[in-house]
Amino acid sequence: MLANQPLQQVWLLSLSATYSKSLENIRQWLLQKKIDGIPYEKADCDVGIVLLDETCLDESAVASLKACLEKSKHIIAINAGEEILPFYKAWELLCLGIDDILPWRYQEHIAQIIQNRLNRWSIVEHTLESDRISNQLIGSCRKWKKLLRQVVEIACFSNAPVLILGESGTGKELVARLIHDLDKRPDKEDLVLLDCSTIVPDLFGSEFFGHEKGAYTNAVSIREGAFALANKGSLFLDEIGELPLNLQAALLRVIQEGTYKRIGSNQWRKTRFRLISATNRDLVDFAEKGSFRQDLLFRINALTIQLPSLAERKEDIPALAAHFLRQAMNRSEVPDIEKPVLEYLMTREYRGNLRELKQLMSRIAYRYAGTGALTLGCLPEIDRVTPTRRPRDWQNNGLRNAIRLALANGVGLKDIKRSAGDIALEMAVQMAEGQLPVAAKKLGVSERLVQGWWKEKRQD
Numbered sequence: 001m002l003a004n005q006p007l008q009q010v011w012l013l014s015l016s017a018t019y020s021k022s023l024e025n026i027r028q029w030l031l032q033k034k035i036d037g038i039p040y041e042k043a044d045c046d047v048g049i050v051l052l053d054e055t056c057l058d059e060s061a062v063a064s065l066k067a068c069l070e071k072s073k074h075i076i077a078i079n080a081g082e083e084i085l086p087f088y089k090a091w092e093l094l095c096l097g098i099d100d101i102l103p104w105r106y107q108e109h110i111a112q113i114i115q116n117r118l119n120r121w122s123i124v125e126h127t128l129e130s131d132r133i134s135n136q137l138i139g140s141c142r143k144w145k146k147l148l149r150q151v152v153e154i155a156c157f158s159n160a161p162v163l164i165l166g167e168s169g170t171g172k173e174l175v176a177r178l179i180h181d182l183d184k185r186p187d188k189e190d191l192v193l194l195d196c197s198t199i200v201p202d203l204f205g206s207e208f209f210g211h212e213k214g215a216y217t218n219a220v221s222i223r224e225g226a227f228a229l230a231n232k233g234s235l236f237l238d239e240i241g242e243l244p245l246n247l248q249a250a251l252l253r254v255i256q257e258g259t260y261k262r263i264g265s266n267q268w269r270k271t272r273f274r275l276i277s278a279t280n281r282d283l284v285d286f287a288e289k290g291s292f293r294q295d296l297l298f299r300i301n302a303l304t305i306q307l308p309s310l311a312e313r314k315e316d317i318p319a320l321a322a323h324f325l326r327q328a329m330n331r332s333e334v335p336d337i338e339k340p341v342l343e344y345l346m347t348r349e350y351r352g353n354l355r356e357l358k359q360l361m362s363r364i365a366y367r368y369a370g371t372g373a374l375t376l377g378c379l380p381e382i383d384r385v386t387p388t389r390r391p392r393d394w395q396n397n398g399l400r401n402a403i404r405l406a407l408a409n410g411v412g413l414k415d416i417k418r419s420a421g422d423i424a425l426e427m428a429v430q431m432a433e434g435q436l437p438v439a440a441k442k443l444g445v446s447e448r449l450v451q452g453w454w455k456e457k458r459q460d
């Protein structure tokens with residue numbers, strides 16, 4: 001039974017030296033409560049319980065917390081102080097990635113809350129290791145793993161409508177299918193998929209509601225619509241942002257009440273499905289401009305999942321490339337990908353995200369000569385970076401998106417310049433395999449500058 005398997009280990013840490021005594025008391029107390037996994041004290045395990053008080057959130061405490069977050073999948077903070085944490089401090093902790101902040105004052109509930117959280121996370125972690133996920137949803141970067149945890153938790157523990165956001169080709173349909181597959185309803189039926197961008201307006205009613213015989217000239221027999229077909233299962237409305245305004249109103253009632261009438265019938269019918277919607281549009285902006293109904297938006301996004309673009313998870317490109325190559329070659333063993341090809345794959349722009357990488361890998365597979373590693377020669381003409389294309393294109397290579405995101409988050413020009421410089425230095429050193437003079441040459445700067453930067457970085 002998954003639920004009975006504890007997470008591997010739970011460790012405890014005090015962020016304040018003055019709290020080490022209280023930490024020991026709390027540890028003893030948790031031990032008495034026989035919570036699974038406690039007491040391990042290694043700092044590189046699944047769950048951390050961090051003891052803090054409101055006075056100890058200084059720079060060094062935040063740095064320790066960040067280090068803990070690097071090592072653990074989940075962190076619960078126990079606030080041992082007398083006072084409730086001020087909102088801005090609690091918010092700071094949540095933004096850092098802390099899962100929950102429990103006030104020690106509510107001691108009678110803490111053990112049960114921790115145990116419940118551990119049980120839930122245990123199920124999530126074991127599900128993440130299943131073949132269904134590890135063989136089909138490739139990626140191991142922190143951002144992707146965190147997102148998958150969120151998806152699994154939603155799928156296993158909630159029936160609320162889910163809205164999946166993300167650029168085209170980021171895996172929205174794949175995630176929708178995963179949510180349906182992991183849904184634990186005992187009487188679960190099928191997933192019904194409707195692409196809202198392809199529905200002909202005249203057929204909209206029939207597609208969603210179904211029709212009676214004779215309802216239209218061509219309605220020669222009864223037709224079940226998507227609401228009936230999705231009963232007890234899930235309804236996936238892909239590209240929901242493309243649904244015309246007049247058609248959005250018709251969706252409201254069935255989503256809210258679970259009742260609908262077939263076209264040409266006066267009889268109310270019941271349906272019960274999990275609604276999953278997806279879009280690459282900014283629906284909040286659409287709603288503000290009046291092209292998407294605000295009330296529909298509230299109903300479809302009880303839970304929101306934001307998928308990262310491929311540019312935001314570059315570390316996953318080698319694993320994804322190998323996965324798509326395996327699919328394209330239709331075999332489990334695939335050739336090694338030579339370093340220059342990997343470098344090309346890592347630095348290239350992917351406007352179509354994972355779908356574009358997938359297509360590229362099938363083009364590369366097609367050119368593979370059948371033996372040895374994949375070399376640059378396997379790149380089709382169309383994918384080759386020519387010197388004339390490079391200068392014009394390099395800025396589009398995710399940089400514009402990154403700057404847009406930085407500005408939207410209030411990051412100023414000074415920090416943008418510093419970060420861009422740091423990244424350029426880091427990459428050049430990486431590409432030069434640690435040889436600082438070579439990196440300096442690549443960057444067109446003095447060796448002294450690179451050495452100075454390197455020294456500073458190592459001190460950090």
Ligand SMILES: Nc1ncnc2c1ncn2[C@@H]1O[C@H](COP(=O)(O)OP(=O)(O)OP(=O)(O)O)[C@@H](O)[C@H]1O
Pocket residue numbers: 136137138139166167168169170171172173174175280323354355358
């Ligand atoms: N994490 C992943 N691991 C492996 N394959 C993936 C992953 N994410 C997406 N893919 C593959 O990438 C392709 C695009 O994914 P999908 O169709 O789910 O994207 P989408 O966001 O729904 O696209 P669109 O918005 O254009 O409909 C599919 O072939 C899918 O199998």
